[in-house]
Amino acid sequence: MSVSATAPSPLAAPARTRPWVRFGLRRLGRLLVSLWVLVTASFAMIHLIPGDPVRGALGPTAPVALVEARRHALGLDDPITTQYLHYLKGLFTGDLGTSLSSQLPVVDVVSQRLPATLLLAVFAFLAAVVVAIPLGVAMGVLTRRGHGRRTELAFTTTSIVVATVPDFLIGVGLVYFFGIRLGWLPVAGNDSASAYVLPVVSLAIGPAAILARIVRVEMVGVLEADFVRTARAKRLPARTIYLGHALPNAVTAALTLGGLLLSAMVAGTVLVENVFAWPGLGSTIVQSILTKDYPVVQAIVLVYGAGVLLTNIVVDVALALLDPRSTIRED
Template identity: 80%
Template sequence: MSVETIAPGSPSKAPANPWVRYGIRRFGRLLGSLWVLVTASFLMLHLIPGDPVRGALGPTAPAELVEARREALGFNDPIFDQYLAYLKRLFTGDFGTSLGSQLPVADILAQRLPATLTLAAFAFLTAVVIAIPLGVTMGVLTRRGRGRRAELAFTTGSVVVATIPDFLIGVALVYLFGIRLELLPVAGNDTAAAHLLPVLSLAIGPAAVLARIVRVEMAAVLEADYVRTAKAKRLPARKIYLGHALPNAVTASLTLGGLLLGALVTGTVLVENVFAWPGLGSTIVQSILTKDYPVVQGIVLVYGLGVLLINLVVDVALALLDPRSKIREV
């Protein structure tokens, strides 16, 4: 049997910390995704047919004014020079200038972003509050093949609700509670009541999806050995369900909840327009109609960055909850 020796002064080959390698790989993936996002937002302005400056100033604007505006924005420079200038501006927090209002895009984003974040956050919390009790209850009622009819009704109903677009749910809520019953406002965000319909429009679909996952996880957890042991010890049902089964079922389900948050952020675009919500969603649609592409670029970057950061948080949470999966990927 031979023994491998290491010469004095030679570097040891101790394996790197898996957390370090995981962090480097995940950070590199984030940078690559950011580069693709930034490049796509830049090319968007140049691939769209027509002249954005002419579109923003209108067909009756003098040619001299259009040309002067193009020169001021650097649109007459070679495309690679424009790309480098675009990257440089982004690194300094300069998202450009609105072609319509002549305001800095960063100021427009700062003004509109809080309303969108508020809507998405309330919708996410509402979806969680609806989905967890509903999913847990159905998991308890339908475990071990019990309650076949209840399971079929729940599964069918949740699938149908989850497939309905958010804006259609919003239109239905506006018609029912705003027009027919005249109970709730259907536009703006000035009052607490004005938040109800937009939040429900965004939350109902994700709540249906999350509730199905919670039901499946709860039914599986109730068959685990530690739950059977708790039952054998004749612990109270409340302690078994809430103290042992619920934390494990919800931990796995909230991973999907993080991904749903990314969908909620982007889903605000259409819902905001249904309810005249003064956020990024209504602003991007208005900017597309007026061909104010610098604003569109800025909003696309914000939405994309938001989704990337949410995915990063979900990945890190998964690694913390199950380090073995992180190590296997390294």
């Protein structure tokens, strides 16, 4: 056999990278279009709200001259197309405007509150994953092949009930029981590590119940797959079968749902932060709506929307890395 017959083709490597390049370009294109829609929608939403934000911020007794001067300084008396172009320019230059209430740059307001919201959402997501995956795997093992009917019924019923209770209502219950009745944990602020417990639990318990159900269903299906039967025929240890073979295949669907749950958790911080007086974006946006501080509201809506879009992109890339065939199937 000649050497040229066995040598790899120089076109093999570029051919393997083409699906990834197309995959990346598609995702980037969708992200850019989605961001443009988000920016335009947030701009339109604020300008369609009835009322004068400057008058609302300065109060009903403010002189007309002061209101007009403030409107001119903020560019609110310009044509709507001019305001839109200025808004787009500000996004590219990092200028999101000025808060009508505090007169601080909106970028400073958001940057001060964003870390608290991110920490709350990330800790809640990690807590949900740490609880849901082992619980779902255990329930899948216990209820496979029709075994453990009562266990399956109790788990399914409990998880449905827990998942349907709003997170802010769970937070109110936790505040009353662990904060007021027992006095074990603080119920406001984020000044200590213990202050994270109740907000994280109230935000994580519902998604954990949903994720555990998905993991259980996937685990039951994977345990009946041919490769698991082959592993059992080889007398492999149960730990190797469940954790080494079944679990990686069962968490693929859970990863997809996990990304959606993380997006929902970020959005869910709005209500939870207000229950626990958490100094994040959620409590800030509610306060800004009440005071009609629309530049701050607009910026926070953009941050939440961009966070959801970026989370979905990260999930898509993670799934593609776990299953590279998905990049080819889209072609």
